[in-house]
Amino acid sequence: MAITYHNYLFLATPRTGSNALFYALRSRGGRDIGDHHDIPADIPPGLEVVAVVRNHYDWFVSSWIKATWRSKDSRVRKMPFAEWIEAILSPGSRLNRFTFRGYVNVDAGCAELYQPLWSRCSILLRYEDLESEMKKLLGDSTFALPRINTTPHKKDYRKYYPDDLKARIQQHYSTEIKELGYTFENGGTWSPRDDSAPLTGGGLFSPQNVRRTRLRTYRNWENLENNPD
Numbered sequence: 649m650a651i652t653y654h655n656y657l658f659l660a661t662p663r664t665g666s667n668a669l670f671y672a673l674r675s676r677g678g679r680d681i682g683d684h685h686d687i688p689a690d691i692p693p694g695l696e697v698v699a700v701v702r703n704h705y706d707w708f709v710s711s712w713i714k715a716t717w718r719s720k721d722s723r724v725r726k727m728p729f730a731e732w733i734e735a736i737l738s739p740g741s742r743l744n745r746f747t748f749r750g751y752v753n754v755d756a757g758c759a760e761l762y763q764p765l766w767s768r769c770s771i772l773l774r775y776e777d778l779e780s781e782m783k784k785l786l787g788d789s790t791f792a793l794p795r796i797n798t799t800p801h802k803k804d805y806r807k808y809y810p811d812d813l814k815a816r817i818q819q820h821y822s823t824e825i826k827e828l829g830y831t832f833e834n835g836g837t838w839s840p841r842d843d844s845a846p847l848t849g850g851g852l853f854s855p856q857n858v859r860r861t862r863l864r865t866y867r868n869w870e871n872l873e874n875n876p877d
Contacts, residue, residue: 649851650688653678654786657695659687660850661751661765663710664700664775667852668796669782676791680855687750687768698785699751699765701828702775703835704821705814707761708733709805715746716871717847728874729808737820760824774828776836797852800845801869804838807876 651658653673660666670678682688691697712729719725724743727735736744737756744754753763765772773781779793809817814832818825825831846865854860 650681650691651678652681652692652695655695656771656785657681657688657691657697659697659699659751659765659769661699661701661762662747662850663707663714664702665778665793665796666700667850668793669700669778671796671853671857672782672791672793674853674855674857696771697769698771698773699762699769700773700775700778701762701765703805703830704761704817704825705809705832706775706805706835708817709808710799710802711747712808713799713802713869713871713875714847715743717866717869719746725870726874727871730810730813733813733816737816759821761821762824762828772828776834797848798841800841800843800847801872801875802838802841803876805835806832 649660649670651660651670651673653676658669658673658678660670670680674680709729712732716725716727716732724732732743735741736746736754739756741756744756747754750764752761752765754761760766762772771785773785779791782793783789783791809832818832846867847869848863848865852859852863
């Protein structure tokens with residue numbers, strides 16, 4: 649899905665707060681185009697295309713929780729984080745199909761996680777400073793993001809990375825990490841989550857900004873034993 653607002657077309661990059669962003673834009677008169685996470689084949693002329701990126705280390709933690717929670721494979725559902733990272737970055741892995749390839753690329757041979765967005769977008773915003781960057785982009789100091797669809801059970805992403813795994817991500821994505829100005833330490837600030845909440849899918853709200861009533865929810869995450877304290 650994409651949303652047009654003023655002279656911009658915003659894309660819903662997975663794991664970058666797109667539900668919150670799109671909810672805020674709809675509340676201001678933004679118009680949906682297509683389904684959630686589907687990129688329009690024909691972008692209206694005269695619009696600048698905008699997407700959001702996120703610190704790689706942080707993005708992978710959220711992705712691990714959601715991918716193992718939703719998996720139909722009993723082995724994957726209990727896969728530790730380090731093992732999952734190695735699996736999805738292995739050549740020919742089927743696990744790297746867990747997300748939307750039009751936005752991110754986790755193939756072993758690709759050293760740019762956000763490679764699909766580089767040629768498509770004229771503006772990339774950072775998840776970590778999204779509200780302030782949106783205020784600057786729109787020239788609107790009143791712009792605010794609601795807190796929607798946070799990932800239950802997620803801890804500070806730094807807790808998930810022993811030195812060897814941190815080096816693995818750094819080595820694989822070194823050029824892109826540097827290009828986007830990221831380091832291991834400058835991801836989003838962690839805040840407590842509601843661990844009793846179910847995990848929900850993308851596209852939580854209809855084009856009318858009403859919560860979808862038939863949205864699938866996922867409960868009873870089996871991988872708690874591999875989550876940091």
